Amino acid sequence: MRSLYLAAPTQGGNMAVELELASVQNQRIKDLVKLRDRSARDKNNTFLIEGYRELLRATEKNYPIEQLYICRTLFLGENEETLIASISSRGAQIFACSEEVFRKISYRDRPDGLIGVAPQCHLTLSDLNDILKKKKTPPFLLVAEAIEKPGNLGTILRSSDAVGLDALIICDQCTDIYNPNVVRASVGTLFSVPVIETSSKEALKWLQEHQIGILAATPSAEKEFTQVDMRVPLAIAVGTEQLGLSKQWMQKADLQVKIPMCGMADSLNVATATTLLLYEVLRQRK
């Protein structure tokens, strides 16, 4: 059951055509719920962007949004209508949902009434060539090998944005960057950090060809991470939560560093350890 109506003018002054969705049985709603699963995301090459802040950052970076699902009774702020008008003016279809419908498609406990559907964007190592050609300072890259937890990947994106990283290279990915919890933990910085997807084999070959040093953190290193020169062309490599970097990366690392551990634990959370290394580059390159 779907009814159509011409919506009242939005606060932004635009006349946006809105379709109304009031039934959770609607096939469109069922398809949206499926986008929480990677298989459906991969099949459709789309993903969900939930939340005002996340959608705002996507539009700030001119990221295309195909559909926008809204629920006005759930809005938390005052600028939602401006954002809706902006997304609508770029060609997105707007769907006004009942609260029941919206809560069905939302993956948050406290939804804020805004969910977009956007095409996935996949960058490769040849895109990275173009990115680095435009740069005048030494390359500053991060390689994340097989990170499992979406929250960690999102936090790594957030820190990558904060240090102005050239690109994040994701190798042998376990969690795809379009997982709703990655989008969420990244707080929308997914749209500002170029993410290259490839295999460890290809990434290692590319880094070697471009003479970019690989830095790996390991408890067995002699030097602390604040004691090596990070002003050179650099790719920091980090591995899985459980096992750290794989042998193939560890063996090819040009620099090995340790993060001092003064307590009972032998490792930090992978996202916090990554952030320490990223900010050390920033400190040294100032």
Add this chain to the structure above:
Amino acid sequence: MRSLYLAAPTQGGNMAVELELASVQNQRIKDLVKLRDRSARDKNNTFLIEGYRELLRATEKNYPIEQLYICRTLFLGENEETLIASISSRGAQIFACSEEVFRKISYRDRPDGLIGVAPQCHLTLSDLNDILKKKKTPPFLLVAEAIEKPGNLGTILRSSDAVGLDALIICDQCTDIYNPNVVRASVGTLFSVPVIETSSKEALKWLQEHQIGILAATPSAEKEFTQVDMRVPLAIAVGTEQLGLSKQWMQKADLQVKIPMCGMADSLNVATATTLLLYEVLRQRK
């Protein structure tokens, strides 16, 4: 329904008396499930410690464990029996559970067959006096005001352990440190970092009396966090995920620093930002 039997000798060589729990209807099981909620934890003054690594770290720090629930078919490693013998020898009751029962009390997707019940330990500012009396180096404290997400609090504990923090002062707590997800994200470092619980008002008074400088991070600060002297007696103060530090802390801060943000976002995840500040203290005090 509960049946009792004398268990076979454990691999550690001990003869541990084990009670068998095979029904999810058992009142004891129902009470354990309730411990996921703060109200039940507060009422009983106990909490759950789930996982081999977490329980191992608790025993390494001689943290008392009253009951241990085990499910041998879920064990992942080879050292579980040694740990069980060690916990049993210190007086804990051991309960052998069916897989169905264990999965009911576990809060993990992939339980590893070990859950302990332990008394809560509450430290106050007078305990902190004792802790600092034994120290020869300048105090190194962290104040966390009203952190909401258990994962962030756990990660902060993990980083606090790693830098050898004297104590974590939790003010006006939203999430109690005995939340199962705090225990989990801390990977057991909850047992190595002294945690003081108090109000912001009391903490501010205590810090002033003890002439310990308060350092606050704010985007409006002039100096970067790597540009101020952190070798002095110091309490780093961090605030909520959404709003940062409250006015009462910001106004009393002796040092204000900013973390450089080069991207589109205006803040980092609170646990990663905290870790950057903690490690900067370590770097400067080397």
